[in-house]
Amino acid sequence: MLDTVGNMTVDAQFRSLGSIERVTRRELILDRLRSAVSTGELAPGTHLAETELSASLGVSRGTLREALRHLEEEGLLSKDARGRLSVRVVTPEEVREIFDVRFALESAAAEVVCQRDDLDEVVPQLREALARMEESEQASIADQVAADLAFHEAICIASGNHTLVESWRRVSGLARAVITAAGQETAIANMSAARHAPIVEAIASGDADLARGVLRAHNTSARDVIAARMEASLSR
DSSP states (O other), X not given: OOOEEXXXXXXXXXXXXXXXXXXXXXXXXXXXXXXXXHTTSSOTTOBOOHHHHHXXXXXXXXXXXXXXXXXHHHTSEEEOTTOOEEEOOOOHHHHHHHXXXXXXXXXXXXXXXXXXXXXXXXXXXXXXXXXXHHHXXXXXXXXXXXXXXXXXXXXXXXXXXXXXXXXXXXXXXXXXXXHTTTOHHHHHHHTOHHHHHHHHHHHHTTOHHHHHHHHHHHHHHHHHHHXXXXXHHHTO
């Protein structure tokens, strides 16, 4: 006979915790697909057929469907009139829009960070994020994308504005879709730690105007290079 706690058996209590394996498996699939889209392994426009994809990944269609729905919400996948999901095709104009929204959020965050009384305690956290970016340069493109986004997110987190952070995270899914839009070579150049170091130094100075200016130059440069190369590719 099973032990009881109140009116519930211990066995029932354990079952109420849910399946850790199932949640973990879903997250693994989600991370795998997100990485494949972010790095271009799954090219823009690729149709994601559930039957074939679930068989390839070795997961149930239900588990796969949950992951695909999440990626659609992030903006990495799009659905056509027949309800079929494909890897989102980003236009040059959308690249500009996404980068402009990121700049608005990150520059607002940087201004707040520059005004913090404990700026000396916050800057080391940004330097750590920058160091992880540098380390990722010896790793896969997926790791570099993750480190790049983590660095920019760290600036937003340092602002202490939770609404701003959540807004940035919603945009970050779209940012993944544009990072490799012009090809891996362009993406790797844009994600170098050397390009990001001036941002940390500008914030460390406590000069909000300087930080905003450096972020604008950083953002505009990446935006324009990606959009221009995409347009050149489309015109061929």
